[in-house]
Amino acid sequence: xxxxxxxxxxxxDDLDRAVRFYRDGLGLSTPGIVGRxxxxxxxxxxxxxxxxxxxxxxxxxxxxxxGLGVSRSGPPDVTIGHNVDSxxxxxxxxxxxxxxxxxxxxxxxxxFWGGYAGYFQDTDGHxxxxxxxxxx
Amino acid sequence: xxxxxxxxxxxxDDLDRAVRFYRDGLGLSTPGIVGRxxxxxxxxxxxxxxxxxxxxxxxxxxxxxxGLGVSRSGPPDVTIGHNVDSxxxxxxxxxxxxxxxxxxxxxxxxxFWGGYAGYFQDTDGHxxxxxxxxxx
Numbered sequence: 644x645x646x647x648x649x650x651x652x653x654x655x656d657d658l659d660r661a662v663r664f665y666r667d668g669l670g671l672s673t674p675g676i677v678g679r680x681x682x683x684x685x686x687x688x689x690x691x692x693x694x695x696x697x698x699x700x701x702x703x704x705x706x707x708x709x710g711l712g713v714s715r716s717g718p719p720d721v722t723i724g725h726n727v728d729s730x731x732x733x734x735x736x737x738x739x740x741x742x743x744x745x746x747x748x749x750x751x752x753x754x755f756w757g758g759y760a761g762y763f764q765d766t767d768g769h770x771x772x773x774x775x776x777x778x779x
Numbered sequence: 780x781x782x783x784x785x786x787x788x789x790x791x792d793d794l795d796r797a798v799r800f801y802r803d804g805l806g807l808s809t810p811g812i813v814g815r816x817x818x819x820x821x822x823x824x825x826x827x828x829x830x831x832x833x834x835x836x837x838x839x840x841x842x843x844x845x846g847l848g849v850s851r852s853g854p855p856d857v858t859i860g861h862n863v864d865s866x867x868x869x870x871x872x873x874x875x876x877x878x879x880x881x882x883x884x885x886x887x888x889x890x891f892w893g894g895y896a897g898y899f900q901d902t903d904g905h906x907x908x909x910x911x912x913x914x915x
Contacts, residue, residue, distance in 0.1 A: 646807060646827045650860030650908075651787065671782060681891045691782045693829025698860075705858065709884055709898050709906060712854035718842060720850035721857045721905070724786030724834075748845055755817045762845050769857070770845060772786070 651723065652686075652698040654705045654714050655767045661699040662687045664766050668743020671697070683707045716768030724772045729779050730759045736773045737761045745771075787859065788822075788834040790841045790850050791903045797835040798823045800902045804879020807833070819843045852904030860908045865915050866895045872909045873897045881907075 655661040658676060665671045671689040678684030683704035689697040706713040727733055733751045740763045741747055748770060751761030760774035791797040794812060801807045807825040814820030819840035825833040842849040863869055869887045876899045877883055884906065887897030896910035 646825075647829070647861065648787070648827050648831055648833070648859055649862040650858075651784070652858045652860060652908075654856040678892070684891060689782075691784050693783070693831060695784055695829060695831060697784070702856065705856070706854060708890075709855060709858070711884060711900075711906070714854040714856035716856070717853075718848035718850040719845060720790040720838065720841070720852070720903075722786075722788045722841065722845070723784055724788060725783065726785040748847060754844075755820060756814065764847075767856075770847070772788075 647694070649694060650696050650698055652700050652705070653765070653767065653769050654702040655699045656702060656716075657766075658685060658687065658699060658701055660766055664743055664745075665689055665697070665699065668745075669739060719764075719768070719770040722762070722770045722772050724774060727773060727775050729775055729777050731779075733759055733761060733773050733775050737763060740765075740771070740773075783830070785830060786832050786834055788836050788841070789901070789903065789905050790838040791835045792838060792852075793902075794821060794823065794835060794837055796902055800879055800881075801825055801833070801835065804881075805875060855900075855904070855906040858898070858906045858908050860910060863909060863911050865911055865913050867915075869895055869897060869909050869911050873899060876901075876907070876909075 673687050673689045676687045678686050686700045702713050745763040748762040754760045758776045762772050809823050809825045812823045814822050822836045838849050873887050881899040884898040890896045894912045898908050
C-alpha cells in the first residue's frame with residue numbers, strides 16, 4: 644500500500660447539521676451536499692490541506708455501503724488530530740468549536756508528551772484533538 | 780480552524796499486532812512503538828503523504844486521555860479512504876490487506892459513483908476503502 648490517505652469519512656445522524664457544524668461553525672469550505680441523485684449518495688466534502696478531504700455521510704448510508712450495520716455514537720475508536728502553532732491558537736479553535744455546538748471533552752491544558760492540547764466532540768460524537776508542541 | 784489534519788489515531792486492542800499489520804502487512808514505515816515511558820504513552824506512528832501521520836494507540840489509553848470510556852469494535856462510524864490509480868491497484872491492495880490478516884468487508888467492484896472500490900477491516904475493525912476513479 645502506498646502512503647496516501649485521501650478521504651476521511653465521518654458517519655453522521657443529520658447531514659445538514661454536520662454541514663452547518665463544519666462549514667459555518669468551523670469555517671471549512673465545501674461545495675455543499677452532493678450526490679442526492681444516488682441511493683446512499685448524499686454526502687458533503689470539505690477540502691483539507693495535503694490532498695486530504697473530509698466527508699460527512701449519513702450513518703445509514705455508511706451501513707448500507709459497508710454492510711456492517713449502523714453505528715451509534717459511543718466511546719471513540721478514532722481521534723482526528725489538528726496541530727496548530729501556538730497555545731493561543733489551541734484555545735481559539737477550542738472556543739470556536741464550543742461556539743459551533745461541539746462538546747468540550749477535555750479543556751486545553753498541558754499533556755503528558757509535553758505539549759498543550761484539548762479534545763472536543765462534534766455534533767455526532769467524533770473526537771478532535773487540537774494540539775501544539777509550542778511552549779508559547 | 781485552518782484546514783490541516785495532521786494525525787489520525789486508531790484505537791487498538793493489541794499494539795504489537797497493529798504494528799505488525801500496518802508495518803509488516805501493509806508496508807507502512809514506522810520507527811516502532813515509542814512513548815512507553817509515559818502512562819498511556821505507548822503508541823506507534825506511521826508516516827503518510829501530505830504531512831499526515833497515522834497512529835495506533837491502545838483503546839485503554841485513548842479512553843484514559845479522553846475520559847470517554849473504552850471503545851469496542853462495532854459498526855464503523857469512520858472510514859479511511861485510500862485512492863489509487865487503477866482497478867488493478869485496488870485489487871492488489873485488497874489482496875495485500877487480506878494476506879496481512881484484514882477482513883474483506885466488501886470485495887472490490889463497481890460502486891454507485893462510477894468508480895471501483897472495496898472495503899476491508901484491519902485487525903481492530905477499522906474500515907478502509909480502497910478506491911479508484913479510473914475505468915482501467
